[in-house]
Amino acid sequence: MAAQPKPVQLRLPVPLKRTFFERNPQRVARELLGKVLVRQSRGLLLAARIVEVEAYLGVKDPAAHAAVGRTPRNSVLFGPPGYAYVYFIYGNHYCLNVSCEREGKAGCVLFRALEPLIGLEEMAQARGVVVHGPGDLPRLTSGPGRLSDAFGITRSRDNGCDLTSPDSALWIGHDGFRSSAILVTPRIGITKAAKEPLRYVLAGNAFVSGRKTLPRFAQPRSARTKN
């Protein structure tokens, strides 16, 4: 009996409209879960599902870069919605955000983790890691610095990029995915406004960042008896 070909259920992502981003960051963050981030450049194609984001509320939010007012670094945040704000942090890492709210108002959403869909090998190469099994996959795109690394995102290449245009080297699309349960928690890695529930994750997704899913150090304290 010939095997039935498995029906292809890959829907090509359709770019999100600018009006999607022209709303408050909480709303955009929540609805961004399950959408697809696409990288297209020089024959490279990468795609990954958005599974963890954080909302930053603009000038009134002490944890937001916009809190200091408009500067050369954060000016994208004060521009129109749907554009990439990329910043460099801790001397090592880039982080990707998308601007929200109408022009002149500075909300944004930070991308914290993705689930790889297309181009896993290229992501591993960009990250400089070897994937031995499924357990290694989160190392590709779990964490804001890692996902930027996997996608080759830098400030010089991508800051100010229009994320609503499929002609951009980086854009966001919708492929019909319906997200199920969404978890809301405090944001990670900040000291100001550290308790506000503004982090949104797809519940139970293996690619969400944080110690819960990637501890890797449950070693018993062996023979540390003397010194």
Add this chain to the structure above:
DNA sequence: ATATCGATTATCT
């Protein structure tokens, strides 16, 4: 001109 500080990650215990 110089000091401070991160929306992080890897690595060690």
Add this chain to the structure above:
DNA sequence: GATAATCGATATG
């Protein structure tokens, strides 16, 4: 759980 690494942006003198 703790800490070093690393550098651009920003604030201050």
